[in-house]
Amino acid sequence: MCYFEQTRWTCGYWKWGNFRQQCNKEYRTGETCGLKLVYDTTYQSGQCKLCDQIQKKYRRVHKMQTDIARWQREGNRVATIEKTEGDIQEISAQISEIMNQHNERQLKIT
Secondary structure, three states: OEEEEEEEEOOOOEEEEEEEEOOOOOOOOOOOOOOEEEEEEEEEOOOOHHHHHHHHHHHHHHHHHHHHHHHHHHOOOHHHHHHHHHHHHHHHHHHHHHHHHHHHHHHHOO
């Protein structure tokens, strides 16, 4: 039950920070017992790195969708449209994976 700093963003995502205080269960200098307790929480305004990644991928998908719409109006771009649609599916899977990581971290400690 050693004490660590914690950083928390407005979206609910958090991460452990630096070691702050040793508990009385651990007698070796410089070692921790393995259990982490929050010494102090620093609240950050803005979004966490995962939310930033998700937003970037959403913007990229949106651009690809507008490109597909433009290419369909122009015609003669069937192969490009198919490739871009495949890329959209890959990016959507990446978004889902990142969102799952974000949600798991939010549920671990409230």
